[in-house]
Amino acid sequence: MPRIEEVDHLVIGSGIAGLSFAIEVARRGGSVRVVTKKEHHESSTNRAQGGIAAVLDPTDSLEAHVHDTIRAGAGLCHEQTVRLMVEEGPVRIAELIALGVGFTKDADRSGLALGIEGGHSHRRIAHAKDLTGAEIERALVAACESNDRIELSDHHVAIDLITGVGGDGWHGCRGALILDSATGEVGVVLARTTMLSTGGCGQVFPRTTNPEIATGDGVAMAFRAGVVIANMEFIQFHPTALAVDSADSFLISEAVRGEGGILKTLDGRAFMHRYDERRELASRDIVARAIDAELKRRGDPHVLLDVTHFAPGRFEDRFPHIHARCAKHGIDIEKGAIPVAPSAHYSCGGVVTDHEGAASMPGLFAAGEVACTGVHGANRLASNSLLEAVVFAHRAAIAASGVEGVDHGAARAGVRTSIEALMARGDPPPFGRVATIRAAVADLMQDYAGIVRTRARLARAADRLAQAASEVHGLAAMSRPSEDLLELRSIVTTGLLIVQSALARPESRGLHWLRERPRPEEVAHDTLLRPDPGGDVAIVERVPSRSRW
Numbered sequence: 001m002p003r004i005e006e007v008d009h010l011v012i013g014s015g016i017a018g019l020s021f022a023i024e025v026a027r028r029g030g031s032v033r034v035v036t037k038k039e040h041h042e043s044s045t046n047r048a049q050g051g052i053a054a055v056l057d058p059t060d061s062l063e064a065h066v067h068d069t070i071r072a073g074a075g076l077c078h079e080q081t082v083r084l085m086v087e088e089g090p091v092r093i094a095e096l097i098a099l100g101v102g103f104t105k106d107a108d109r110s111g112l113a114l115g116i117e118g119g120h121s122h123r124r125i126a127h128a129k130d131l132t133g134a135e136i137e138r139a140l141v142a143a144c145e146s147n148d149r150i151e152l153s154d155h156h157v158a159i160d161l162i163t164g165v166g167g168d169g170w171h172g173c174r175g176a177l178i179l180d181s182a183t184g185e186v187g188v189v190l191a192r193t194t195m196l197s198t199g200g201c202g203q204v205f206p207r208t209t210n211p212e213i214a215t216g217d218g219v220a221m222a223f224r225a226g227v228v229i230a231n232m233e234f235i236q237f238h239p240t241a242l243a244v245d246s247a248d249s250f251l252i253s254e255a256v257r258g259e260g261g262i263l264k265t266l267d268g269r270a271f272m273h274r275y276d277e278r279r280e281l282a283s284r285d286i287v288a289r290a291i292d293a294e295l296k297r298r299g300d301p302h303v304l305l306d307v308t309h310f311a312p313g314r315f316e317d318r319f320p321h322i323h324a325r326c327a328k329h330g331i332d333i334e335k336g337a338i339p340v341a342p343s344a345h346y347s348c349g350g351v352v353t354d355h356e357g358a359a360s361m362p363g364l365f366a367a368g369e370v371a372c373t374g375v376h377g378a379n380r381l382a383s384n385s386l387l388e389a390v391v392f393a394h395r396a397a398i399a400a401s402g403v404e405g406v407d408h409g410a411a412r413a414g415v416r417t418s419i420e421a422l423m424a425r426g427d428p429p430p431f432g433r434v435a436t437i438r439a440a441v442a443d444l445m446q447d448y449a450g451i452v453r454t455r456a457r458l459a460r461a462a463d464r465l466a467q468a469a470s471e472v473h474g475l476a477a478m479s480r481p482s483e484d485l486l487e488l489r490s491i492v493t494t495g496l497l498i499v500q501s502a503l504a505r506p507e508s509r510g511l512h513w514l515r516e517r518p519r520p521e522e523v524a525h526d527t528l529l530r531p532d533p534g535g536d537v538a539i540v541e542r543v544p545s546r547s548r549w
């Protein structure tokens with residue numbers, strides 16, 4: 001008999017967005033089940049280095065943070081949403097501190113030591129040395145684990161959202177089908193609200209700073225359920241990932257450039273002055289493209305991030321984690337520069353949400369990297385991601401707490417039948433077959449939908465991805481769910497959404513750089529994606545930006 005549970009709030013994902021939401025809905029009296037794909041600390045949140053941006057210095061201003069965010073976003077930021085985030089940021093950071101997050105203090109320990117990163121006109125990045133995300137995650141997990149209303153389950157993979165199966169006139173999301181990857185059993189969590197907080201999709205590309213969990217599951221699940229997705233073409237490539245074969249795209253924080261690190265070609269020449277007056281602190285899209293152009297011009301495998309001019313000991317004190325990782329790879333920071341190259345890092349698009357974190361389907365909320373709030377526009381400003389996650393997860397928690405309970409009686413019967421049908425399918429395909437398709441898709445994305453794009457190459461990618469999607473969906477329809485096949489299904493769906501969104505944008509804007517059209521159009525548009533009921537392909541609609549979605 002499949003396991004069917006009922007809670008007030010189902011949270012899918014245990015990064016900053018999911019955990020912040022869980023803590024707040026529990027505080028308001030709800031029962032909460034957090035399911036997470038691997039160990040609960042495996043998340044992008046846990047890897048965040050630079051910090052969390054907010055106006056925390058009296059000489060800074062809300063207006064300046066709004067301005068910097070909008071400038072980076074290349075005409076697509078929704079100003080009202082940006083204002084909400086910036087205004088509520090300082091309060092959310094005070095709450096994190098109250099929960100026990102130990103941000104680094106300034107020299108006389110009277111306030112926080114604030115960092116600076118690309119695109120910011122002021123020092124406003126609160127950080128815990130270069131392990132900010134791990135410190136935030138530690139405090140949030142501790143708060144969840146000590147809360148009787150919150151149950152946190154590792155190795156539980158959400159397969160699909162359960163939508164409108166009640167037959168009782170209530171439409172919307174009622175929870176999710178969940179695979180217990182330790183036992184292979186599929187169960188269901190029914191809930192009055194479901195929070196999608198599954199993070200990003202860096203694993204769609206072969207070189208990424210993201211952890212293994214970042215396979216675009218949330219976007220793919222929402223898309224299959226008919227929920228509106230937007231702006232998937234805006235994939236942010238972080239300019240400086242460690243470019244040593246065995247280093248697995250380990251991030252070298254932008255804060256290193258904030259503290260004076262200089263980008264140089266392999267012959268030791270600085271080059272950022274030729275691309276932007278802000279040099280190393282230009283926004284990320286500009287720096288990543290500049291590095292890409294230098295690599296192509298010179299045929300080099302990477303550029304160098306030079307920190308040899310830092311005072312002795314300063315780098316190790318400010319960036320102990322990066323220092324240790326470089327040392328592990330035989331790089332002596334004091335004597336030699338760090339080899340770096342761009343790497344897929346962040347998805348600016350995602351599940352469209354309103355100011356309360358609500359998606360286009362009743363009962364469904366989304367926050368964090370999986371969501372598209374309108375804050376980041378066409379290019380996210382550094383360290384605005386953790387901030388956006390914590391602000392909109394909090395707003396979503398307030399809204400979700402007000403959603404009335406539903407009778408799950410009819411839904412129970414419906415899901416029991418679907419689970420039995422699912423478990424009656426054959427064995428999943430061998431891991432080797434799944435891994436081969438996955439590697440081919442990732443290479444395709446890197447070659448055809450990377451930092452610099454052309455319409456011809458995007459069209460070729462769309463054809464090949466559609467073929468891969470039909471093979472993978474065929475395999476998925478015949479077999480019992482397995483974690484690697486579920487991830488592959490998400491990767492092909494998300495890859496296809498990225499490419500279809502990119503094809504729908506006949507201009508260069510922010511992170512979407514089209515070689516044949518290097519300028520943005522006069523009127524900025526958002527790209528909306530909905531599933532075509534007949535297949536994998538999205539119906540794409542362009543709407544003038546700043547309109548309500």
Ligand code: FAD
Pocket residue numbers: 012013014015016017018035036037038040042043044045046047048049050051052053132133156157158159197198199200209210211213214217218251345346367368369370382383384385386387389
């Ligand atoms: P995550 O923290 O990624 O959490 C996602 C969760 O969802 C995980 O628990 C995962 O297991 C779970 N999950 C996924 N799919 C499923 C499924 N099907 N079923 C169940 N669970 C699932 N941003 C900043 O603002 N400042 C920084 O300094 C910064 N540094 C970064 C450094 C690195 C190396 C990286 C990769 C990102 C960085 N970012 C930074 C971006 C930021 O960390 C992320 O955007 C943010 O942490 C995302 O939080 P999240 O809660 O949305 O998702």
Ligand code: SIN
Pocket residue numbers: 048049050051252253254255381382383384385
């Ligand atoms: C970094 O530390 O460079 C990452 C910051 C971010 O992604 O916002």
